[in-house]
Amino acid sequence: MNAPLASPPSVKTTCPYCGVGCGVKATPDGLGGALVEGDRDHPANLGRLCSKGAALGETIGLETRLLHPLLRGADGTLARASWEAALDRIATGLRQVIETHGPSSVAFYLSGQLLTEDYYAANKLAKGFIGTANVDTNSRLCMSSSVAGHKRGFGSDTVPGAYADLESADLMVLVGSNTAWCHPVLFRRMEAARKARGTRFVVIDPRRTETAAEADLHLPLAQGTDALLFSGLLVHLAGSAAFDAAYVAAHTTGFPEALASARAMTPDAAATARACGLAVEDVERFFALFAATERAVTCYSQGVNQSAVGTDKVNAILNCHLATGRIGREGMGPFSLTGQPNAMGGREVGGLANQLAAHMGFSGEEVDRVRRFWGAPNLATHEGLKAVDMFAAIGRGEIKALWVMGTNPAVSLPEADAVRTALGKLDLFVLSENVIANDTAACHPHVMLPAAAWGEKDGTVTNSERRISRQRPFLARPGEVKPDWWALAQVAGRLGFANAFRWRGPADIFREHAALSGFENAGTRDFDIGAFVDLADAAYEIFPPTQWPAPRGRPEGTGRLFAAGGYFTPDRKARFVSPRPAAAVAAEPPFPFVLNTGRIRDQWHTMTRTGLSPRLGSHIPAPFVAIHPEDAAPLGLQEGMLARVASAHGAAVLEVRLDAGQRRGTLFAPIHWSGATASHGRVGPLVHGVTDPISGQPDSKATPASIQPHAAPFAGFILARRPVVLPEGVWWARAALEGGYGWRMAGSLGPDAWRAFVAAAGPADVAELVDAPAGLYRAAAFDADGRLDFAVFVGGAGQRPAWDALKGLLAEDQVSAADRRHMLSGRRAGGEAACGPQVCACFGVPRDAIVAAIRAGAHDAAKVGETLKAGTNCGSCLPEIRRLLRETAVSA
Incomplete structure (x- = not known):
């Protein structure tokens, strides 16, 4: 009797989505896929995963992958090439640009999706050896205002608390954060505290989001006025029993000036309410709750950070916790909820243009320290260009060479159409990606390098609570895929720097990273993981999730900081900062609305990964714009119709959602759709290029915009087993479905045009229903095995047919005779007409x-x-x- 086959071993790794940093257990199925579940032993999530994490197993196929290096030839086309040829092309191009235009003409644009080891290699090559500080990251778009606020207040980029505080708090204040959708695992921990302890929730957000709907108190403040609200709170706290005079005197400076500034702007609750557009009773209730509840945690995210005054908002929040001494102790403190899985790891190694590695800056002493450690005579000595300024410089022709790694700037950056134009001007454009096609790949890179994807990556990431976790590979790298750090080291060698990049694997890079963090530190810098300088390869493999700082002798790490002071300023005291008054957004004709952009529950960034999952595409299958019903009515906008949303920089066509929780005069649109997933769904082109002058973070929440109906007399859907090219001029949005794809579509094409479209596809077996006077056309085509090949349903505007009942047919081996009879009515045999979204x-x-x-x-x-x-x-x-x-x- 044969022995049973052994089950593939499970591998513990880390989720590649948000900054929660959930532990994942992946069990390969031996066929290129894997069973993915939460890791009950990981302290970030204790076994829970959100909808995106739970669907990771649906996103690891090879259908969309870039598997071999590509080079653009003289004829303008990309062709497969060897790694040697691709790396030679990069090194030659960089050398030519540097010799002709200098190191500052080279830039790197990185991603919070990179592992810390990849990030470290890129920063060492660029800042240390090429000599350019033009190294920035898409994390600039989500958390750089928190970095700047932390550094102004604490002297360092330090998140003082831990996730455990969310469960021991008696008051949770959620500012500019739809936590229930964007950090759902943490929200469940908060809800557990509510059930166990009666924790109360205050949500501060212009929109009545899903999180706000769960709140004990929702403050729908006017756009951009967060700093005014917290300045008013500071005034209230200063006169209350909550004020901790001893802590302020012993561990802070600048309180009298900050309080005077706050009193000048918001002297009392009534003035605060007027400034923020809130009911005075709600403001008074919030102030009283915060003052009376010692265990209070304030979590904030993109609604705070993505603002022209984002850094001031952060400092206004920090001021209130410093004034009450509610920091670094159980169940209390300010908490930045990071957007990306390794945004913090990127900050650790200098992934922002205004940083050097190990949380050091560009002071003369720090430049000298890093130069000596790296042995880098070409080390950059001044800050580089931040993301928005970097791409503007590319557009002006000042930057000639760009290496983009793991991000899609042609979709995600503000004024994204200008970004596309700028990319076409480069002398050398290198793109390291794991997908063969996205909007940035369509901007004619000269070299494309096949990067490792989640499931193949080997290294570390750091989550929002400073916890370093291992991301371990559980799948073999396919094709000629290589790690990003390896490609960077190979180019470094070709530029003459091989001795500084002789790493055998990611463990070597991690040890070097740890050594630099502890080099000449002695407790003067917050980031210190010197305990791992001598970490053996075997210990790196089993490295447990650990919160830094972890200096020599303390490998267990540190849970909380600053309860007893010890800030990282020269005098070791925190700084109160006086925020600037927020300037009102000029929403007036021709752009009378304020456009706010953000995330939805089941999608991630530009959908290159989540867009592959059928279950993630089923909740919200098309790009939309939310508008208050009272704003929509006079414009003739109705639920489900199309609207053209425009700004001074671009336009999009989106489905209308009437939302009474939307503040009057404002619009909301999600960021996720790209040119690959929708015809007119990119909102990046609309977002203005205004940035916070301190952090450089774009103001993605307050772009002046207009909205008007978009004529589309016909609407419908297509279901198909494979990608199809729709006729020119049709509005469409694509979603992955089990067994194929679905397209929502609309436009001016009527029954005759769609009948011709189906005929051109040449199906041998097709059933049709045509009612031209009613504007109705429906067709279902079947292959030789009796499977549904594709279906086209079109009707008049306002009567969009739903695909809910039929989409399951794509995954079936054969369509039954009974289902065939019902299909063109939009039903299945014995089933309901629809089962809803x-x-x-x-x-x-x-x-x-x-x-x-x-x-x-x-x-x-x-x-x-x-x-x-x-x-x-x-x-x-x-x-x-x-x-x-x-x-x-x-x-x-």
């Missing part, structure tokens, strides 16, 4: 199923979970389930 991505539960369960007696979210499992995993759908409970109760 998906609500729970973790378990694939649609809206109609939840409503049916509620009507059958599931009277709360727990009962819905018992019946359908919806809401029992990551919990990010719980706000929507609770809304359906309220709406269904009212309906009943």
